[in-house]
Structures are given as C-alpha cells and as structure tokens.
Amino acid sequence: MPSRIPTPIRNFFRLGVSPTSLQFRLTLELVTLSAIGVSAVAFWAGWQMEQNLLSSHKQLLEYVAMRFPEQVEMYSEGKTIEVSLERTIDKLSTSGVSIWVKEPDGKILRKSSGMNMPSIDLVNTISQTAAPVKPTIVQYGDRYLVLCGNPLTVNGMLVGKVYLSQDITSDRNQLTTGIHSLIAIGTLAICLLTIAISQRIRKTLQPLAQMSQIASNVSADDLSAVKLELQQAPDEILGLAIAFNEMTVRLSGAWEQQRQFVGNVSHELRTPLSVVLGYLQSLLRRGDNLNPHQQNAVSTAIAETDRTIRMLQDLLDLARADSGNLHFRHSPVFLNTLVAETIEMSQKVSNRQITMIPATDDIVALADQDRLTQVLINLVDNAIKYSSGSIDLILEQTEDRAIIHVQDRGIGISLEHQNRIFERFYRAQDSSTRSRDGTGLGLAIAKSLIEGMNGKITLRSKPNEGSIFTIALPIWKPSSVSNE
Template sequence: MSSRIPKPIRNLCRMRVSPTSLQFRLTLELVTLSAIGVSAVAFWAGWQMEQNLLTSHKQLLEYVAMRFPEQVEMYSEAKTVEVGLERTIAKLSTSGVSIWVQEPDGKILGKSSGINQPSSALLNAFTQTAAPVKPTILQFGDRYIVLCGNPLNVNGKLVGKVYLSQDITSDRHQLSTGINRLIAIGILAIFLLTIAISQRIRKTLQPLAQMSEIASHVSADDLGAAQLELQQAPDEILGLATAFNEMTVRLSGAWEQQRQFVGNVSHELRTPLSVVLGYLQSLLRRGDNLSTHQQNAVSTAITETDRTIRMLQDLLDLARADSGNLHFRQSPVVLNTLVAEVVEMSQKVSNRQIKMTIATEDIVALADQDRLTQVLINLVDNAIKYSNGAIDIILEKTEDRAIVQIQDRGIGIALEHQNRIFERFYRAQDSSTRSRDGTGLGLAIAKSLIEGMNGKITLRSKPGEGSIFTITLPIWKS
C-alpha cells in the first residue's frame, strides 16, 4: 500500500525534525504565511461569489418592484385595477419570482400562480409583519428567500402593498458546495505547499547537515581529511564551508605539532631521569651512613622518579600510536594460557582473590601478546585498586570474536564519567576514585593498544556495584 503514496509524502512522513531546528522554524513560518495567503484568497473568492449571487437576485427584485406600478397602471386603463393586477402579476412572475398584493386589511388582491405561487406559510408570515423595503435574504425553515415589500399606488391611490419574493435555496446550496470545494482546494494547496517548502528548505540546508555530520565524527587523527566539498550551495554556506576547511587544516597542524612535542619531550626526559633513578637506587643501597629521615627522602625520590619515568613511557607510547609508529606483532595468542598467567602474577603481587571463568576449549585470538599482556595487567591492577572484593575474569568467544571481561565489585564509575574514562589524563573528580599512583593515561593507552590490534574495549559500570571492562579481539583463523 505504501508504494501508492507519492514519494514526497513518504519522505515527509519519515522526517524527524526537531521543533528547535532551523528547518522546522523556517518551514513553520513559510507554511503559516502561505496558509494565511491561501485562506485570504479563498475567503475573498467565496465572499465575492456570494455577493455576486445575492446582487443578481436583488437587482432582479428591485427591477420588478420598480416596473410593477407602471405595468398595473397600463393594464388598468382599459379595465379594472383587479384585472391590471392579475395581468401584471402573470407577466412579471418569471424566473422563480413570486408576487402577491395585499390590501391594508390583509385581504389578498392577487398572487402568482403555478410554480411561482407563494406558499401559505410565506403569506401568513407577513400578514401582521412588515416586509423589508429593500430586497433582503431571509430564512424560512430550510429555505432561503429574497423578499421585499413596497406600497402599491395606482393613479395616485393606495391599493395596498406588493410583495416580491424569490426562492434561492438551490442557488444557495450550489454556492455552499462551491465554497466547500474552494476550502478543500485551499487545504490541499496548503498541504502541497507544506511538502514543497519543507523539501526545498531541507535541500537548501543539506550542506549544513553535512557539515554537522562531519564535525560530529571528526577526530584528532583525521582532522586533515575532514574537508567539505559542496556543489551548488548558497554563497553564505560556501563561505562557511571554506572557513570550516581552513579551521580543520589549522587544527590538524597544531595537533601534529603537539604530538611531536610530546614524543620528543618524553624521549629526551626519559634518559636523564633513568640516570637519576639509577644514582638514587645506588645511593640508597650504599647509604649506611644515612639517617632514617634521609633514607626515607631518597626512597620517596626513587618512587616519584620511577612514576615519572613510567608516565613518560606512557606518553611516548601514545605519541607513537598517534603517529602510526607503534608497531604490532600480530600472531596467534592462546588466551586461556595468557589470562591464567596474568591472574597468577597479579595474585602474587596483590594477595587478592581473582576468579577465572575460562572455556574448556582453547580460544586463540589474533593479537600482539606483549601489548595484550600490558593491557590485561593494567585493567586487573585498576580492579584491585578500586575494589575490595573478589575479581572475576571471564573468557568466552563468539563465531568470529574472542571476549575477555574483567569484573570487579568495587565503587563503580558514575555515568557522567563513563563517556570520558578513556580520555588522556582524565580522572574523576570524586576523591574516592582517585589514586596517587595513577597518571590518567592507563586506560587511554589500553584503548589505543586494543584498537591497534583491531579490537575494541568497552565499559559498563554502576556506582556502588562495580565495573566491567570488556575486550573483544578477532579470532585467529588458521
């Protein structure tokens, strides 16, 4: 059935336009103006049709009323006034005009006959009531009558009053039908104008929608490639697109300079800090003559120096990943064995219970074993830091993906932080979620490493119930 509906109407039905959008506002304003214009034209046309109809009937009765006394006088010259009235009524009772003459005491002196004979109800209605002098439309039940009544003087003598009426019910119904059709045509015109205006505005604003689409999906890695190519767009939008392209080029250059700076600084600082760390460790080992306070100070310096070196190494890894210089040695990795080794090592270091749920069959993924080990250790270490209960690691697979889940029952992560948890240096403001040993780079590195192995890492968390980090990797196919 939908195939019979015109395509523009189907497109209009499928559109989801926000009430606050520019497209909706422009469409509403133009449709409102069009509706007012069409309604005004339809109202004027209907009013003009009604006036033309009424004017023609009124003019006819005015003409008959003007001629009636003259005709009566002419026909009464040879015979009586009664004969003159009868002949005049017979002559002028045409085109549906009904005529009757009534004496002041209410007696009917003459009236139209045949199809023009006035109804008894009409005669009785004006026996005691004065009729309008000018032709006026009156409604009797379901009938519309044009009626007027004037004194009749013949040869200077008042004979009575002559009444003229014409039934315009059929013409009135035809007029109502015409007005209803005019209204229907106006509604159809407004509907078609709504479709046409909406489609035109949508097409005109399409370049803006394209710009919004590109801007919403652009990332730091593809700033240079995010270029708008518009054809047949208005000059104002073309100017905006040109400014957008120039902005992305500038941002791409600035981002590249930042990555190079971070990589260079990390590389240059790591070597001297490693030397400083070595001297501090040597000093602590041979510092028998150092006081307890001095030994604590040197130990603190060693800890902070080691932390700084690890942060610089993380920054260097991220810079290499951003520049595409972080290479991966993809090979078949038996996840059952790798996860078991990570669990055993983490339990020895932390003395925490880690529960494994591993499939009986071997799950072999295509990954870089060293990089994957680094990611798993990082995620398990986070689970240990931010929870006090047991930690679950679940290993399973689908037809083409291997899945590793690290689940804790700790403090969890609030919803407003979950979308940014993989950003560099981002750390939740809640003091309960912060760690003195963290740099805010671990999860960012984990994301870069997993994505570099054609995998994906996601998070599901609920405050007070814990978090679940899920890693998916491609299955190795021999």
C-alpha cells in the same frame, strides 16, 4: 495532531524532523505564509462568487419593485384594482419571483400562482415580519429568499403593501458546494506546497547535513584527510565549507605539533629523571645516617619520580601510536594461559581474589602477547584500585572474535563519565576516585593498543554495582599473517 489535518501534513510531522531544526522552522514559516496566501485567495474568490450571485437576484427584485406600481396604474384604467393587480402580478411573476399584495387589514388581495408562489405558511410568516424595503437575503427554515416589501400606492391611494421574494435555495446550495470545492482545492494546494517546500529546503540544506556528519565523525588522527567537496551548494554554504576545510588544516597542524612536542619532551625528560631516580634509590639504600623524616622524604621523592617516569613512558607510547611508530608482533596467543599468568602476577602484589572463568575450549587469538599482557595488567590493576570484592576474568569465543571480560564489583562508573573514560588524562572527578593514584593515561593506552591489534575495548558499568571491561580480538586462523 487533530484528525482534520490533512494526511500529507501529518506525514511531514512524522518524518522525525526536530521542531528546533532549521529545516522545520523554514518549512513551517513558508507553509504558513503559503497557507495564508491560498486561504486569502480562496476567501476572496468565494466572497466574490457570493456577491455576484446575490447582486443579480437583488437587481431583478429592485427592477420588479420599481416597475410594479407603474404597471398597476397602467392596467387600472377602466378596471378594478383587483384586476389590475392580477394582470400586473401575472406579467411580472417571472424567473421565480413571487408577488403578493396585502391590504392594511392583513387580507391578501392578489398573489402569484403556480410554482412561483411560496407556501401559505411561509407567506403568513413573512407578512407578519417587517420586510426590508431593499432586497435582502433572509433565511426561513432551510430556505433562502431574497425579500423586500414596499407600500403600494395607486393613483395617490394606499392600496396596501406589496411583497416580492425569490427563492435562491438551489443557487445558494450550488454556491456552498462551489465554496467547499474551493476549500478542498486550497487544502490540496497547501499539502502539495508543504511537500514541495519541505523537499526543496531539505535539498538546499543537504550540504549542511553533510558538514555535520563529517564534523561528528572526524577524529584527531584524520584531520588532515578531512575535506568537504561541495560543488552545487549556495555561495553562503560554500563559504562555510571553505572555512571548515581551512580550520581542519590548522587543527591538523596544531595537533601534529602537539604530538611532536609531547614525544620530544617525554623523551628528553625520561633520561634525566631515570638518573635522579637512581641517585635517590642509592641514597635511600645507603642512608643509615638519615633520620626517619628524611628517609620518608626520600621515599616520597622516589615514588613521585617513578610515577613521573611511568607517565612519560605512557606519553611516549601514545606518541608512537599517534605517529604510527608503535609496532605490533601479531602471533597466536593462547588466552587461557595468558590470563592465568596475568592473574598469578597480579595476585603476587595484592591480596585480592582474582578468578578466571575459562571457556570450554582453549581460545587462540591473533594479537601481540606483550601488548595484550600490558593491557590486562592495567585493567586488573584498575579493578583492584576501584573495588573491594572479587575480580573475574571471563573468556568467551564467538565465530570470529575472542572475548575477555574483566569484571569487578566496585564503585562503578556513572554514565556521564563512561563516554569519556578512554580519553587521555580524563579522570572521573568525584569523591570516590579523586584520591586514587593514576595519570589518566592507562585506559587511553589500552584503547590504542587493542585497536592496534585490530580489536576493540568497551565498557559496561553501573554505579555501586561494578564495571565490566570487554576486549574483543580476532581469532587466530592458520591462514592469518603472523607478523606485521
């Protein structure tokens, strides 16, 4: 911003208001219109002041110029032309008016005396130029003069040329000072208008900001509880708030129906699929008369059926968590022992190196041991799928939190996918993960389970460097409730 912009205006632009926001645009447009209006009034007032000043001086010189030949003729009776000129100049040289008469050959016949008369250099300069017939403002150096020059004829005889001038430098300076004051007042008015308009628009748009904040924080679980209460908002915004409340009610109903549908379908499909899985496993065990192609087909069917059953179980767990029917048995859990057992189970089904980096002391968390084991196995299984190096489980403890880090050195997760990695059915669609097994529900379930234990799960990752999933759980204290 240029330094000449007033401080209030600069402060407004430093408030962090986005140039694309409605508040910024409305403020800018209204301030621009106000500035144009104030500037137009100030310009007109300054112009009017200048015209009034100049008009009064011009009228005086026009009057003197008109009376000068008459006065000379009146005083010329029985007198020489020099005497009549001198008496006329003395009589009319008032109010700062300077008069001098020059003969055609350039000699000055008579001139005003005393303070009224400009310097001889200025007189010579003016005399050598074509002085306007009508009173006109001219500038000589730092002086401003109202000047006119007319031929002087007395009794039908050309005497020379009479010059009339009035120094208005002082009045001009006062006018300039007044115009500067007017500009300063106009600038201050624009600054005050900017602040007033900005505050008023911000207050008017506050309900929209409230709606935006509520909409950004709303989740599927609290749709039914979201309701905008706006009493003093404009009618247009009140209508928008009513539509917003009606929309959340409809979304809440649709979301509840979807959850019930998923739960019911998952429950109804799990039983027949378990029966199908049992028959397929029995067929494979007793399928001595099956050829290799048939055995491979049955094995594939078993694997897919088992995968579908696990996905249905995951959906049931999520449905129970959504409905609040997923119960947790909170109790003291020795994390050192639990993590060591998890590592032992994972190493039995893989040939990967999994290392535990324990804290100095044993860490006891308040959690559901079975649910926490499920989460850890899920995270370790993901680390095995998406990395080829060693995997570390790191234990830490803060003042009120037990921390478990599951760190791998694999392909990592790009930033655009990290924000959605805990969403249901979400899988990063890239060449490194597309072919891997998974339903996209594991991390969503892990998040629900950890949050159900009053904990938090987060992710830090860099592509081609690996990922770190961090679980933070409450520390167990003897006064903690052991069952919920």
